[in-house]
Amino acid sequence: MKLNHPTGQAAEDRALAFLLEQGCELVERNWHCPYGEIDLIMRLGDKLLFVEVKFRKTQAFGGAAYSITPNKLAKLQRSAEYYLQINQLNTACRLDAVLLQGTASPQWITNLTG
Template sequence: MSKPNDSGRVAETQARDHLLRHGLRLLAQNWRCRGGELDLVMLDGDTVVFVEVRYRRHAAWGGALESVDSRKQQRLIHAAQHFLQQESRWARQPCRFDVIALAPTQLDWLKNAFEA
């Protein structure tokens, strides 16, 4: 599912920059496979972090964190498995799924948002 172009790109850039400032290293951005997309793939120490970036302009439409439902989680897990198959040097590293939820005035980083 694609994000509105400008706000989605801006949100991903803000999220990436926030994570870089916190010492993570960028491995991939907007990585695509047949079954999905990974917004950001980062390295936190030796842990591969798959980051879903969610932006919501208005809370009335539901919060960004709540929008990562079980169906979305399954698509992210599927895409992460494909990433690790194609990028085998990372396959033996620990992994986690984070969500960064952005609103016009805040950024929430939820580490270990869900389990694979």
């Protein structure tokens, strides 16, 4: 699926390039299901990473990190579980985020659910 907003597309492109530089491999991009969307599904070694990408121009109102609400996290978790179920996968996985703040270097938050 194509993103409708050029800023969102550029942020995802930037996050994807960053993760590829870290040794990840792209599995899916903008994967949709009844529970929501997963921005990036990546493989790192034997783990699947379900990655939420958040971009904010400034730190105002808490910045990119603040925009990952408990509701958003729950949707991401349900979507990841659905992906594993429909693809009949029994593999190690985790929920991550790549936060982009203006032109600063990407911040990779691993294991959002602790």
